[in-house]
Amino acid sequence: MTTGAEDSLTTLETNKPLSESVLWRAQRSYFERVGIDAWRDATVPHYVTCNPALAHAMAQVVLGFLRDCNAGEARAGSEPFHVLELGAGSGRFAFLFLRALAELREVMGWSHVPIRYVMSDFTESNLRFWRAHPALRPFVTAGLLDFALVDVERMDGTLELLESKTMLGAGSLERPLTVIANYVFDGVAQDAFFIEKGQLSECLFTVATETPELDLSAANVLTRLRLASSRRAVHPDYYPEPELNGLLRGYTDRLDGGSVLFPAPALRCLEKLSALSSGSLFLLSADKGHLDEASLALEVDPQVTVHGSFSLPVNYHAFQQWFLRKGGEHICADHRQSSLVVAAFILGAPARGMPEARLAYHLAFNGPSPDGFFRLRQGLEAHYEMLEFEQLLAHVRLSRYDARILGDCLPAFSQKMTTLSAQERVALAQAIGRAWANYFHIGESRDLAFAFAACLYQLGESASALALFEESLVLYGEDPRTLWNLAMCLFALGRPEDAARALVKAGESFPLLHAHIGLLPKTG
Ligand SMILES: C[S@@+](CC[C@H](N)C(=O)[O-])C[C@H]1O[C@@H](n2cnc3c(N)ncnc32)[C@H](O)[C@@H]1O
Known part of the structure; x- marks a missing residue:
């Protein structure tokens, strides 16, 4: 969405108060x-x-x-x-x-x-x-x-x-x-006012588009709208509700000048x-x-x-x-x-x-607020691989076992896998369990169940790894890499017949798998 009027555009509506703008209808259609x-x-x-x-x-x-x-x-x-x-x-x-x-x-x-x-x-x-x-x-x-x-x-x-x-x-x-x-x-809809030397004006919006037959329910409709604003002096008793006018009057009296958004519909x-x-x-x-x-x-x-x-x-x-x-x-x-x-x-x-x-x-x-933690994480995430094991684990714990953050830290944990003590291995497996309990699936492309399961397998936690590879199958479908890895877990758990069945299934859709030994990564 851009601002400023342009001659080649088709005007959808002219000089509307912000809360009555067609923008909100487009927003509604979008959601x-x-x-x-x-x-x-x-x-x-x-x-x-x-x-x-x-x-x-x-x-x-x-x-x-x-x-x-x-x-x-x-x-x-x-x-x-x-x-x-x-x-x-x-x-x-x-x-x-x-x-x-x-x-x-x-x-x-x-x-x-x-x-x-x-x-x-x-x-x-x-x-x-x-x-x-x-x-x-x-x-x-x-x-x-x-x-x-x-x-x-x-x-x-x-x-x-x-x-x-x-x-x-x-x-x-x-x-x-x-x-x-x-x-x-x-x-949600808001109004906008301009205040100058104690005088209240409402901001009015003209909405135009490059596409004459604009369908408000079409994809990306909001990016195709062009906005231009103007102002019109209004009476301080703008709204039917005295309490809203009281608030507006306060701004008109106190503010030196400038435009102010006003959340009348939300109030x-x-x-x-x-x-x-x-x-x-x-x-x-x-x-x-x-x-x-x-x-x-x-x-x-x-x-x-x-x-x-x-x-x-x-x-x-x-x-x-x-x-x-x-x-x-x-x-x-x-x-x-x-x-x-x-x-x-x-x-x-x-x-x-x-x-x-x-x-x-x-x-x-x-x-130590969520806001502060959010900012710190933004700075830290490019450097996870430089952190020591306990520092990484502290980061995951401070996030309150955020599944996304643990997923982002997994490559750094994996790098350290061969040098971890028995206690550290248990602590990491526990962290994965807690982060998984916080996972809420909405169908994002990253398969965290698979990533967590692979790490658990590396930690020697075959039963927990198996459960998460099974979750991955439920959430992301029968991927041969998942079936193959699931078979690895079943072998480790002493269930060769089940493992063989999973391998046959994996091989049906991806015959080259038979040449592979060990866990398969899932990169795409
Ligand atoms: C930016 S999303 C935020 C969703 C969620 N609260 C979050 O923090 O991720 C805005 C949400 O408000 C909803 N929404 C937008 N306009 C609304 C309205 N007029 N009344 C109720 N919900 C509305 C949308 O459907 C959407 O779920």
């Missing part, structure tokens, strides 16, 4: 059309929000908040705490969050307190993918997980839970609702969601954006970033002000978060305050 493929081939970036370190940190904060809500209650109560994830995308964050929650509840002895996590999105195809996903099923069976179709821009105040067949409406929840929204508010959605639990709400959100008013105003009108879908920075400062004006609070980091802003916002805080949520946020995000 509806590509479904889970958006994450499978990493067109839509998601690693920074879908890793065990962030999921664990967020689970700590949510548990802190739930403990604050429960403080002083003699019994656990039978109504579950509801945790609603908006725009849950691939489902990987939810899976890692639920695993972290289970681990922390066990450590705390808090398994008796009922919690229901609700994954939501506005695309039905995402919901179908999650509901069929074997890694999510056990959470559904345990009554911990439900699903709902939720459109942030069209929230009507009800929530239909598909598994428990429950319809929630205003006042349905006795306990405060927790909402998680990662990389969501940057992709309206939060208003509706808070009504489910009679006005109380705990929002935990991660995105790229600004919490600080000083960094809000831009000299130019908003620029759109296209990455399959498109995104704009989130004005978290407006969220903070909106919560504050309603008597709420917020919790944020004591330093600049460079890869991802993570902040919590509360309406209707528990009577005894929120010491547990504040402590959990402080421990999880103000010290």
Whole structure:
């Protein structure tokens, strides 16, 4: 997507407020059309929000908040705490969050307190993918997980839970609702305003295309749109809602000048969601954006970033002000978060305050945080082969056994294989087991099951290697290299007949295999 008007283009619409732009329709079509493929081939970036370190940190904060809500209650109560994830995308964050929650509840002895996590999105195809996903099923069976179709821009105040067949409406929840929204508010409709010498103007967008018969549901449609902006002076009471106008007036009065994004649709959605639990709400959100008013105003009108879908920075400062004006609070980091802003916002805080949520946020995000770890990893990953075994293992452990990071470290571990002590071999095998437990399959091309299995075989862990080669067959099909390696494991386990059967199968599709001795690599 580029900005600036050009004569040869066909205009799709002229001078529309940003939140009413055709851009959002194109965005909607994009997510509806590509479904889970958006994450499978990493067109839509998601690693920074879908890793065990962030999921664990967020689970700590949510548990802190739930403990604050429960403080002083003699019994656990039978109504579950509801945790609603908006725009849950691939489902990987939810899976890692639920695993972290289970681990922390066990450590705390808090398994008796009922919690229901609700994954939501506005695309039905995402919901179908999650509901069929074997890694999510056990959470559904345990009554911990439900699903709902939720459109942030069209929230009507009800929530239909598909598994428990429950319809929630205003006042349905006795306990405060927790909402998680990662990389969501940057992709839902926003408005844009320009402020100059105390005068408020709205930014209007003209959208044009080089392709006259543009199909909004076509692939890469967003990259073919051209944007031009203009401004029109508007009355400070721009919105029907006085609280939104109050926020706008604050910017007009305080800011010297520049353009400001304004998340009116997201704030309206939060208003509706808070009504489910009679006005109380705990929002935990991660995105790229600004919490600080000083960094809000831009000299130019908003620029759109296209990455399959498109995104704009989130004005978290407006969220903070909106919560504050309603008597709420917020919790944020004591330093600049460079890869991802993570902040919590509360309406209707528990009577005894929120010491547990504040402590959990402080421990999880103000010290060794997921944001800091993410940056460090970016610098380190080109040098894994220079690290010693214990340094590599510490890196994997600090990632909270991230399957992707362990996969990236495997070549460096393999280099050291012949020099490892017995203890080191056991530690590496354990790390592989833990990282595999954190693996959530969405069909990416890299076969981590195969890579982990090959390493386990080298470590002499033939039974564990066999199990993962079998996983690889399930997830990536009957590849002769996998069958061959599986046969190696079966031989090592003293099962020659089974091994022979696997070899015959491997040889059927790849006769040259019979000349090979030892484990086969899988490079493509
Ligand atoms: C950039 S992805 C982020 C996915 C996931 N939370 C993550 O961190 O990887 C944005 C997600 O929000 C969903 N989404 C976009 N617009 C939405 C809307 N208006 N209402 C609800 N979900 C929306 C998309 O379908 C997609 O799953």
